[in-house]
Amino acid sequence: MMRPSRTLNGPRGFFAIAILCATLIALPLVALAIRVPWSTFFSSLSSETATTALSLSLRTSLISTSLAIITGLPLAWLLAHRNFRGIALVRALCVLPMVLPPVVGGVALLYAFGAKGVIGSALNDWFDIRLAFTQTAAVLAQYFVAVPFFIVVMESAFQQFDQRLAQAARTLGAGPWRTFVTVTLPVVRPALIAGVVLTWARALGEFGATITFAGNTAGRTQTLPLAIYMAFENGDDQALVLSFIMMTVSFVVLVLLRQHWISALKRGGQ
Secondary structure (H helix, E strand, O other): OOOOOOOOOOOOOHHHHHHHHHHHHHHHHHHHHHHOOHHHHHHHHOOHHHHHHHHHHHHHHHHHHHHHHHHHHHHHHHHHHOOOOOHHHHHHHHHHHHHOOHHHHHHHHHHHHOOOOOOHHHHHHHHOOOOOOOHHHHHHHHHHHHHHHHHHHHHHHHHHOOHHHHHHHHHOOOOHHHHHHHHHHHHOHHHHHHHHHHHHHHHHOOOHHHHHHOOOOOOOOOOHHHHHHHHHHOOOOHHHHHHHHHHHHHHHHHHHHHHHHHHHHHHHHO
């Protein structure tokens, strides 16, 4: 079978419009890189505010990503392989945080887990547990906005998985867990890696839900995006340095993910 040419001519004007689109996207990013105060780059990066915020962001984003893996894998598998009444509603609710304004997500979390929330009030009254405006709140906010990305990626991967492989393993005596761990996960590994990294990157960059539900207390709930916001509000050049770091991390993540996406698509098409 002949492959389509990669040099197929598009409609007239497409090239110019594509260049315009790429320019509008790249220009702000290039402008940010140009304005970075390189003379004070390392001193700004090593300041107590920056290191504390970075440490907190890394810790909370890794915890929220781990939580997304533990809870998201079973849910993605069920959405891919089970057909039950209301599945469309469940799927829509699970991906809704992807399109919600992050601040709305923070408000929803506050009314669910805050001191006067549906669940938070019971935790506060019965166990004296307060979640809002704590580091746990930062983890929950990051989880809430990031886990849909993991679910979407893994549901697609599970749908493309050849069930005959799992059935063969079960026929040979492997149990459900062993089949899932030794057969299913290795096959969907490219998508799993892509989903984990994408989820982590989204959690690391979370801002709106975090500032609404966890607050912005330096040294306690101030993650790196919140530190950037405060530095920018104060006219501090540190905002440029930290923004450049976040932009670089996101860029590297997307570049590294490309190969995993390609591998996942190739496996799904086989």
